[in-house]
Each structure stands twice: as C-alpha cells, then as structure tokens.
Amino acid sequence: MTILRPRPxxxxxxxxxxxxxxxxxxxxxxDWRLAAVFVGPTLLLVAxxxxxxxxxxxxxxxxxxxGAETVFVGLDNYTALVDDALFHRGVLNxxxxxxxxEIFKVAFGLIAAMLLHHLRRGRAIVAGVILLPWVIPTxxxxxxxxxxxxxxxxxxxxxLTDSGIGPFLAAIGLVDSWPAEWLxxxxxxxxxxxxxxxxxxxxxFTVTFxxxxxxxxxxxxxxxxxxxxxxxxxxxxxxxxxxRNVMIVTVLLSSIxxxxxxxxxxxxxxxxxxxxxxxxxxVAYSKAIQQLQLGAGAAVTLVMLPVIAILVVLLVRVMRxxxxxxxxxxxxPWLTPGRRRALPWVIVAGAVLVLAWASPQIAWKAALVLxxxxxxxxxxxxxxxxxxxxxxxxxxxxxxxxxxxIALVGLLGFVLAPLYWMTVTAFKSDDQIxxxxxxxxxxxxxxxxxxxxxxxxxxxxYVNTILxxxxxxxxxxxxxxxxxxxxxxxxxxxSESFTVTILLTYVMPGALLFIPLYRMMxxxxxxxxxxxxxxxxxxxxxxFATWLLVGYFKSIPxxxxxxxxxxxxxxxxxxxxxxxxxxxxGLLAVALFTLTNAWNEFLFAFVFxxxxxxxxxxxxxxxxxxxxxxxxxxxxxxxxLISIPVVLMYxxxxxxxxxxxxxxxxxx
Numbered sequence: 001m002t003i004l005r006p007r008p009x010x011x012x013x014x015x016x017x018x019x020x021x022x023x024x025x026x027x028x029x030x031d032w033r034l035a036a037v038f039v040g041p042t043l044l045l046v047a048x049x050x051x052x053x054x055x056x057x058x059x060x061x062x063x064x065x066x067g068a069e070t071v072f073v074g075l076d077n078y079t080a081l082v083d084d085a086l087f088h089r090g091v092l093n094x095x096x097x098x099x100x101x102e103i104f105k106v107a108f109g110l111i112a113a114m115l116l117h118h119l120r121r122g123r124a125i126v127a128g129v130i131l132l133p134w135v136i137p138t139x140x141x142x143x144x145x146x147x148x149x150x151x152x153x154x155x156x157x158x159x160l161t162d163s164g165i166g167p168f169l170a171a172i173g174l175v176d177s178w179p180a181e182w183l184x185x186x187x188x189x190x191x192x193x194x195x196x197x198x199x200x201x202x203x204x205f206t207v208t209f210x211x212x213x214x215x216x217x218x219x220x221x222x223x224x225x226x227x228x229x230x231x232x233x234x235x236x237x238x239x240x241x242x243x244r245n246v247m248i249v250t251v252l253l254s255s256i257x258x259x260x261x262x263x264x265x266x267x268x269x270x271x272x273x274x275x276x277x278x279x280x281x282x283v284a285y286s287k288a289i290q291q292l293q294l295g296a297g298a299a300v301t302l303v304m305l306p307v308i309a310i311l312v313v314l315l316v317r318v319m320r321x322x323x324x325x326x327x328x329x330x331x332x333p334w335l336t337p338g339r340r341r342a343l344p345w346v347i348v349a350g351a352v353l354v355l356a357w358a359s360p361q362i363a364w365k366a367a368l369v370l371x372x373x374x375x376x377x378x379x380x381x382x383x384x385x386x387x388x389x390x391x392x393x394x395x396x397x398x399x400x401x402x403x404x405x406i407a408l409v410g411l412l413g414f415v416l417a418p419l420y421w422m423t424v425t426a427f428k429s430d431d432q433i434x435x436x437x438x439x440x441x442x443x444x445x446x447x448x449x450x451x452x453x454x455x456x457x458x459x460x461x462y463v464n465t466i467l468x469x470x471x472x473x474x475x476x477x478x479x480x481x482x483x484x485x486x487x488x489x490x491x492x493x494x495s496e497s498f499t500v501t502i503l504l505t506y507v508m509p510g511a512l513l514f515i516p517l518y519r520m521m522x523x524x525x526x527x528x529x530x531x532x533x534x535x536x537x538x539x540x541x542x543x544f545a546t547w548l549l550v551g552y553f554k555s556i557p558x559x560x561x562x563x564x565x566x567x568x569x570x571x572x573x574x575x576x577x578x579x580x581x582x583x584x585x586g587l588l589a590v591a592l593f594t595l596t597n598a599w600n601e602f603l604f605a606f607v608f609x610x611x612x613x614x615x616x617x618x619x620x621x622x623x624x625x626x627x628x629x630x631x632x633x634x635x636x637x638x639x640x641l642i643s644i645p646v647v648l649m650y651x652x653x654x655x656x657x658x659x660x661x662x663x664x665x666x667x668x
Contacts, residue, residue: 028492029490029491029495031491031492032492035486039483042480042482042483042502045475050513050543052516053513056519057298057301057302060295062075070295077299078299080299081300086283089275090280090300093190093278093279094279094281097193097258101194101201102258103366104366105204108205109202109205110205110243112202113207115411116206126412127207128651129416130415131207131650132419133200133418134203135646135647136647137599137617137646138264138267139617139618139621140642141418144421146183147425149183150630153434153436153632155440157179166179175188176188183273186273186274186276189272189276189277190359191366193264193268193269193277197261201254201258202415208249209246212243212246213242215242216242259307259308263618267602267622280301284298284301287300288518304511308512422636425633426636427445429448430448430633433632450637452633456624457612457613461620464530464617465616468533469599472538472598476594477594481549484547485553487499487502489558502546505543517604517608518607521535521536533598533604533605536604541594541598548590549590552583553586556579560582561574561575596646600618605618605619618642624638
C-alpha cells in the first residue's frame with residue numbers, strides 16, 4: 001500500500017534576497033554591500049571627527065611645545081599634573097558643581113513632575129512654560145542671570161533688600177555681607193553658577209520624571225491607600241521604584257553634560273573670582289589655547305577620561321540591557337534584594353559625606369535650602385492625606401489645590417522671572433538701566449537697544465548662525481537617516497557594535513574633542529572659517545540623531561517595505577517612498593534637535609573663530625563685553641532676538657518632537 005504524503009509548500013522567498021548567499025554574504029551579512037553605502041557617510045564622519053581626534057589627542061598629550069618646535073616628552077604632561085594646584089582645583093570644582101547641581105535638579109525636578117502629574121487642567125501649557133529654560137540658548141541664560149545678579153544694576157539685590165529677605169539671609173549666615181556680590185565673592189560664586197545650572201536643568205528632569213510617573217500603574221497607589229499607607233510610604237515603595245530606571249538614565253546623562261560644562265561658567269564668571277569656579281575643562285582650555293601648550297591641555301582632558309568612561313559605561317548598560325538594577329541579575333548572587341534597595345542610599349550618603357568634606361562652605365547652606373523645600377512639599381502631602389483618611393474629601397481637595405497652586409505659582413515664578421527681566425530690560429533706555437528707576441517696568445518703552453544693536457556686527461552674526469545651523473543640520477539629517485535605516489533594517493556583521501559605538505560617541509563631551517579638532521582645523525586651513533563649525537558640529541548632533549532614528553525606523557512595520565519589494569521596488573526605493581514619509585515625526589524631531597543645538601553651541605565656535613565677521617551669535621554676544629563695561633540693554637535685546645526662533649521652533653514642533661523622541665526612545 002502506497003501512502004501519499006502531502007508535498008510541502010515551497011518556501012516563501014525573502015524579498016530582496018537571493019535564493020543562495022555568496023561567501024561574502026555569509027561572512028559579512030546578507031545586506032553588507034547596501035549597508036556599506038548607507039552607513040559609509042556616518043562611519044567616515046564618526047571616525048574622522050571623533051575617533052581619530054581622540055587618538056590624536058592621546059598622541060598630542062605626549063608632546064610639548066618648545067618655541068617653534070614640538071618635542072616628544074612621554075608622560076611628563078601627566079606627571080606634571082600631580083603637583084598642579086590649578087588642575088586639582090579644577091577637578092574639585094567640577095565634582096562639586098556636578099554633585100550639587102544634580103542633587104537639586106533631581107529634588108526640584110521630582111517635586112515639579114509630581115505637581116504636574118496631579119494637575120488636571122492646563123498640564124500641557126504649564127509643562128511648555130517650564131520647558132523654556134531648557135530651550136533657550138545657554139548664552140541667553142548666562143547673560144540674563146549675570147544681569148540679574150549684578151551687585152549694582154541687577155534686580156536680585158534690589159528686590160531682596162526691599163523685601164527684607166537680603167538682610168535676613170546675612171543675619172542667618174547664608175551670605176557673609178549685604179548687599180551681596182554674587183559672582184565676585186569667592187564664597188558665593190560657586191553657589192550662584194550652581195543655581196543657574198539648576199534653573200536651566202530642572203525642565204529636563206521634570207519632563208522625563210513626568211513621563212515616568214505616567215507609566216506607573218495608578219492601581220498600586222489606590223491599593224496602598226486602602227491598606228493605610230502614608231504618602232511617604234507610597235512615595236518610598238511605589239513612586240521611587242517606578243521611577244528608578246528613568247532616574248538612572250536622566251542623572252547619568254545630566255551628570256556627563258554638567259561635569260563637562262564650559263560655556264555657562266565661562267560666560268558668567270570666566271572661572272573667577274580667581275579660580276573659585278574654574279572646572280577642569282577651563283583648565284584644559286587655558287593650557288591649550290591661551291598658553292599654547294596643546295599637550296598639557298590634552299593631558300588634562302584625558303586624565304579625566306576614566307571618570308567620564310565610568311558614567312558612559314553605566315549609561316550604556318542601563319539603556320541597552322534589560323536586567324536593570326532592581327529587576328534581578330542571577331549572575332550577581334551577592335546583590336540580594338535587600339542590598340539592592342540599600343545601595344542607592346549608601347551611594348547618596350557617601351556622596352553627601354564627600355561633598356561636606358570637599359565644600360564645607362556650601363554644604364550646610366545647600367542642605368538648609370534643599371531641606372526647606374522638601375519639608376514644605378512633604379507637609380502639603382501629609383495634610384492632604386490626613387484629611388482624606390478622615391473622610392473630609394472636600395477639605396482635602398481644597399487644601400491640596402491650594403498647596404499645589406502655591407507650589408506651582410512659586411515654580412513658574414522661578415522659571416519666568418529671569419525671562420521677564422530679560423524682556424523688560426531689552427525695552428529700557430540706557431539711562432533707566434543706570435538709574436535703576438522702575439526696576440521691573442520700562443518707563444517709557446523704547447526700542448533704543450535694538451537700534452544700537454544692529455549698528456554693529458549683530459546682523460552678520462545672525463546670518464552666520466543661520467548658515468552654520470542649517471548646513472550642519474542637513475549633513476546630520478541625511479547621514480543619520482541613511483545610517484539609522486541600515487542599523488534598523490539591514491543584515492550585516494558589526495551592526496550591533498556600530499550601534500553601541502554611536503551611543504558612546506553621543507555622550508562623548510566636547511571637552512575631549514576641542515583640542516584635537518582645533519589642531520585638525522588648523523592643519524587643513526579651516527580655522528576662522530564657518531566651514532570649521534559645519535564640519536565640527538556633527539560630532540555632537542550626528543550620534544544622537546542616528547541613535548534616535550534607529551529606534552524610530554524599528555517602530556515602522558517591516559511588512560510595508562516587504563510588500564514594496566515584492567512589487568519590484570528596490571531597497572533604496574522602498575526607503576525613499578515608504579519609510580521616509582512614515583518617519584516624518586522622527587525626522588522633524590532630529591532636525592529640531594540638531595538645529596537648536598547648532599544654534600546654541602559655544603565651545604567650538606569660541607575656540608575656532610576669532611575674526612569678528614565669522615562669529616556666531618553666542619560668541620559674538622560674548623565679545624560685546626569690554627572688560628568691566630557690560631552693555632546690559634543690548635545684551636538683553638540680543639538675548640531676546642536669539643531666543644525667539646528657538647522658542648517658535650519648539651512651539652510649532654512640540655508634537656513631532658514628543659512623538660519622535662517617544663518612538664525613538666522606546667525602540668532605541
């Protein structure tokens with residue numbers, strides 16, 4: 001008897017793939033040829049502008065300039081740092097600046113996020129307003145706060161004196177004398193720049209924490225309330241664990257940025273008074289650019305590379321691994337659940353002790369200010385919870401609404417006050433600024449500052465900034481779209497390693513690159529040219545753009561491309577006709593990010609450009625200050641004009657930015 005077996009159906013051909021793979025395809029991946037075309041431009045830029053300069057910086061650090069000659073000195077530049085007091089102070093300043101800024105940004109960002117999370121109406125509007133300090137250029141932030149804190153013409157001392165708060169601060173020891181010289185007193189300069197960094201950084205923490213709070217299941221809080229858990233217990237056992245991963249990524253990213261901060265501190269204090277606020281990046285700049293000892297400056301940045309590397313490795317592990325802290329790791333039996341819960345508190349306690357030792361003049365003042373805000377926030381929550389438990393729902397809502405309303409008003413006042421000061425100062429006359437009459441309101445309103453502004457080179461700086469920003473954005477967008485698609489869709493060997501490299505280069509600070517890039521631009525004759533900025537800006541825009549678009553392309557269903565390939569479309573044709581139109585939100589988010597970052601960039605433009613006609617807006621505005629002569633009215637007018645385009649771009653592109661970043665972050 002013959003048994004007839006059904007013939008298996010023929011295998012469905014994979015669109016765009018041949019029936020058999022060649023030897024090179026088996027070795028390098030099915031799509032390696034196409035991937036080389038797509039990834040090639042990004043690979044060349046990343047290698048030429050990031051990896052090669054870092055290697056060049058290592059070589060430079062072993063040399064020293066003797067007159068017109070550069071000689072090999074081995075490790076002498078590194079050993080010299082052992083006894084370099086300025087380097088020691090710069091490293092300590094960087095750690096103190098970063099630690100205090102992160103503590104306050106986490107605390108205030110979390111409080112602001114929880115207030116917004118419980119806000120029923122107008123949340124989007126309030127969140128948009130809170131985002132303004134993060135959006136506006138750093139040069140605007142620096143000059144606005146510098147104007148506010150001016151001991152003679154600034155409004156801070158005037159308002160604190162009139163309200164009686166200033167003398168009270170002096171009486172309790174928060175300031176040594178009154179009126180205070182915020183940026184010229186060594187005891188107040190560092191707290192002042194920390195305050196400004198916190199003001200600019202709170203929106204980033206608020207937005208990320210708010211997204212994390214939305215992801216926490218509300219039923220957990222309701223169940224805890226039924227079981228009689230207090231607000232503190234719910235916060236400790238539900239809210240904090242739910243935000244743990246978001247907090248880790250946010251703090252690590254912000255710490256890398258803050259630790260390598262140059263522009264904000266330079267624009268506010270130039271590292272002074274003395275070296276009270278000079279971070280290690282400024283020490284490297286002083287040695288390399290001002291003293292023309294490129295080897296010594298490169299050694300300073302490379303010595304700090306292990307610290308940055310630790311933060312980068314932690315960030316990559318958190319963003320790319322599923323076994324995040326608190327989710328269990330069978331490969332680490334020593335990290336029990338109890339130890340895992342205690343580890344963050346041990347780290348916090350250790351950090352506080354180190355800070356108290358490193359900066360005793362700041363520690364108790366910072367603890368006092370932070371404690372007041374935390375106690376006030378906790379008191380409101382406790383009162384509302386007590387009323388709710390007793391069944392007085394109406395009183396709980398009234399008290400909660402009043403407390404939250406007062407806190408939100410205070411938060412918005414803190415956010416908007418510097419921006420309001422910048423706006424009204426731009427419409428004051430020079431006589432009114434000098435006389436300090438009607439401090440908070442122009443009398444009369446005048447456009448004198450804008451007229452004076454455009455009699456100089458401001459218009460040229462504006463055009464230069466537009467040209468550089470648009471050109472660098474186009475380069476980053478084209479290269480990132482090609483590379484992002486290849487990493488998301490094509491099969492080739494090394495794709496995972498290249499994705500990790502992209503993420504690593506994204507968080508590499510400009511402090512490691514400005515010295516070798518300066519040498520590179522000088523070597524090819526591009527110093528004092530706008531082309532030097534167009535080539536240098538992809539170092540910080542291209543990696544993020546590529547990483548974001550990898551995640552966004554992964555979120556687009558692959559079936560659409562396969563259908564196009566079956567119909568005879570080429571892979572590039574499917575990319576152009578199918579993928580790019582669907583990826584419009586991601587592409588717009590990338591364009592917005594790269595454009596605003598190029599618009600705001602200061603360090604590279606400050607190092608590469610010296611000719612007045614080639615300066616961009618941030619560097620041009622800095623050059624408007626001549627010694628102790630600060631044209632506050634013109635700087636305010638310039639700050640307003642440089643901020644308007646960025647705010648408008650974020651206002652019109654906020655929906656695309658949110659959608660693009662969300663899809664990219666989820667898949668990336």
